[in-house]
Amino acid sequence: MNDTAKNIDNAFLVVRETYTNLNKLFSALDNECIENGFINIIKDQKPFLRWKSDNEPFGWLINSFVKLYQKKDSPRKNEDSLSNEIRKDNNIYALEFNLESSPVIRIAKFSFSSNSWTTSPTVSEHWIFYWPLKKTNSKEFEFSTDNDLQTSTPKNETTIKKFKKLKSVEYKEILLTEITSKNFSEKIFKVFDEL
Numbered sequence: 291m292n293d294t295a296k297n298i299d300n301a302f303l304v305v306r307e308t309y310t311n312l313n314k315l316f317s318a319l320d321n322e323c324i325e326n327g328f329i330n331i332i333k334d335q336k337p338f339l340r341w342k343s344d345n346e347p348f349g350w351l352i353n354s355f356v357k358l359y360q361k362k363d364s365p366r367k368n369e370d371s372l373s374n375e376i377r378k379d380n381n382i383y384a385l386e387f388n389l390e391s392s393p394v395i396r397i398a399k400f401s402f403s404s405n406s407w408t409t410s411p412t413v414s415e416h417w418i419f420y421w422p423l424k425k426t427n428s429k430e431f432e433f434s435t436d437n438d439l440q441t442s443t444p445k446n447e448t449t450i451k452k453f454k455k456l457k458s459v460e461y462k463e464i465l466l467t468e469i470t471s472k473n474f475s476e477k478i479f480k481v482f483d484e485l
Contacts, residue, residue: 305351308389308393309352312387316337316357317337318471318474319385319475320337323359323362324362326475326482327479328359328361328362328383328479328482329361329362330357330358330359331358331360331382331411332358332410337357338355339355339357339411339412340352340354340413340416341354353389353390354389354416354420356385356386356387356419357385357387358410358419359383359384359385359482360379360381360382360383361379361383364378365377365378376409376410380402380403380404380406381400381401382407382411383397383398383399383485384396384397384400384419385397385478387466388423392465393466393467394463394464394465394466395463395464395478396423396462396463397461397462397463397464397478397481397482397485398423398460399460399461400419400456400459401456401458401459402454402455403450403457406454406455418454418456422453422456422459423459423461430445430449431443431444431449438462438463439460439462440460440461441458441461442459442461444456444457462484462485464481
């Protein structure tokens with residue numbers, strides 16, 4: 291195997307290992323969420339939301355994974371239901387694991403107007419939770435920072451409507467490399483509670 295082939299092989303080995311470790315983290319988060327007062331609202335679907343494209347080479351590799359939660363004690367839309375369906379609470383707590391440059395986790399609270407969601411978000415609705423966190427999207431969102439708390443607010447009614455009546459997003463960003471099997475629960479769910 292020549293040096294170029296070996297470098298490609300090593301690069302993909304790192305990607306596969308990263309995906310394996312993310313999968314372990316996703317499972318651990320879902321196992322710990324109830325103890326921390328949250329429910330996974332995409333449990334019955336894929337374990338995360340993501341964008342994937344066969345037409346664009348950038349979409350061949352998943353660079354952004356989104357996990358969604360709501361507060362466990364918020365009232366159910368259907369009081370007789372026992373499922374983890376979307377709740378009446380207008381806040382959806384999101385974790386965006388972003389590998390586009392320096393690997394980070396964005397720990398966010400999305401505040402929507404009432405009745406924005408009647409069912410849990412689908413895999414293809416990844417963009418609703420991705421673009422409000424992307425600071426390069428300054429045409430649609432206004433971004434501000436106060437200490438380590440970042441805020442994203444739609445700039446106009448068109449953007450509010452496009453993003454399912456999104457009012458605002460508050461989020462903190464931490465390096466993915468700061469997360470370990472011993473601290474993930476505190477580092478993530480504690481921030482959810484602070485938002």
